[in-house]
Amino acid sequence: MHRHLSLLTPSGHLTLGNLLGALRPMAAAQCDAPGSADCFYGIADLHAMTTPHDPARLRALTRETATLLLAAGLEGATLFVQSRVPAHAQLAYLLECTASTGELSRMIQFKEKGRSSTRVSLFTYPALMAADILLYRPSQVPVGADQRQHVELTRDLAARFNSTYGPVFTIPEITVPTAGARVMRLDEPSVKMGKSAGDVPGVVRLLDPPDVVRRKVARAVTDSDTGPDAVRADPAKPGVTNLLDILTACGGSPDGVTTYGALKKAVTDAVVAELEPLQRRYADLAADPAHVTGVYDAGAARCRKVTAPVLAAAQAAMGL
Numbered sequence: 001m002h003r004h005l006s007l008l009t010p011s012g013h014l015t016l017g018n019l020l021g022a023l024r025p026m027a028a029a030q031c032d033a034p035g036s037a038d039c040f041y042g043i044a045d046l047h048a049m050t051t052p053h054d055p056a057r058l059r060a061l062t063r064e065t066a067t068l069l070l071a072a073g074l075e076g077a078t079l080f081v082q083s084r085v086p087a088h089a090q091l092a093y094l095l096e097c098t099a100s101t102g103e104l105s106r107m108i109q110f111k112e113k114g115r116s117s118t119r120v121s122l123f124t125y126p127a128l129m130a131a132d133i134l135l136y137r138p139s140q141v142p143v144g145a146d147q148r149q150h151v152e153l154t155r156d157l158a159a160r161f162n163s164t165y166g167p168v169f170t171i172p173e174i175t176v177p178t179a180g181a182r183v184m185r186l187d188e189p190s191v192k193m194g195k196s197a198g199d200v201p202g203v204v205r206l207l208d209p210p211d212v213v214r215r216k217v218a219r220a221v222t223d224s225d226t227g228p229d230a231v232r233a234d235p236a237k238p239g240v241t242n243l244l245d246i247l248t249a250c251g252g253s254p255d256g257v258t259t260y261g262a263l264k265k266a267v268t269d270a271v272v273a274e275l276e277p278l279q280r281r282y283a284d285l286a287a288d289p290a291h292v293t294g295v296y297d298a299g300a301a302r303c304r305k306v307t308a309p310v311l312a313a314a315q316a317a318m319g320l
């Protein structure tokens with residue numbers, strides 16, 4: 001059985017974009033017969049510390065994200081919090097000893113955000129990301145365009161390690177993920193609906209109550225077209241196209257919808273119906289924290305077991 005690995009950084013509250021673009025495909029991968037995968041889904045808390053962070057907020061977001069992954073039906077996967085599997089940080093250090101500063105300086109994220117006050121971890125985190133991947137020896141890594149450079153670096157580091165110290169790592173192939181929904185902000189449809197944006201009107205969070213969803217959708221940007229076919233997907237109408245995408249991704253239908261008011265009502269109803277069962281499961285799980293802790297403890301224990309031989313092989317090859 002092949003392995004499927006995916007990590008989410010607890011840097012904000014999960015959004016409708018995360019649900020449709022990540023959690024749904026992650027849920028499908030764990031029971032996607034006949035090619036079902038051994039899925040490892042992690043919360044990358046160490047990656048949330050590369051920029052100034054508040055410890056209490058990080059702890060709360062890690063807990064919330066952990067509970068949301070379970071509420072989203074990912075209990076068939078091995079769920080873990082990255083910092084509870086020390087091999088991630090341990091292998092990251094070994095990989096830092098194979099990477100050059102020139103290589104890491106070329107990473108787009110560092111080029112965009114790096115300045116003298118930047119945390120060193122923002123510079124070195126591609127090595128941690130390479131460790132996250134290589135420890136599980138996946139044969140394939142599906143990545144979107146924004147992460148491609150990191151996985152290319154992962155392949156380079158693995159190949160260099162293998163040729164310098166011996167064949168320890170499987171070099172993963174990069175695959176293009178099956179096109180998931182790409183949800184854009186309701187107030188700014190040219191920008192991805194991201195969890196780092198903060199509580200802005202254009203970002204629907206998974207735990208937003210129905211009246212908040214209604215208010216946010218009501219304020220969604222459309223356009224001034226009032227023609228009979230105004231409600232249509234069209235690159236020239238990004239706001240309307242985004243609403244239509246959300247509507248269909250949430251199981252609604254645009255049939256018979258001819259005005260923006262009706263479209264917004266249909267989108268609100270579909271999103272609320274999509275989130276309602278998830279929020280109910282979330283509330284049940286949040287009321288039973290021992291269960292959530294137990295699931296993640298068991299997941300981390302399995303990850304420690306799976307990753308131990310890979311870390312040990314890398315340590316031995318390097319002379320430790």
Ligand code: AMP
Binds near residue numbers: 016144181194
């Ligand atoms: P991020 O929240 O950017 O760290 O991304 C975590 C996961 O959610 C990745 O798999 C992203 O591709 C996915 N994701 C994040 N935002 C969106 C969005 N607006 N639409 C679709 N997928 C998204």
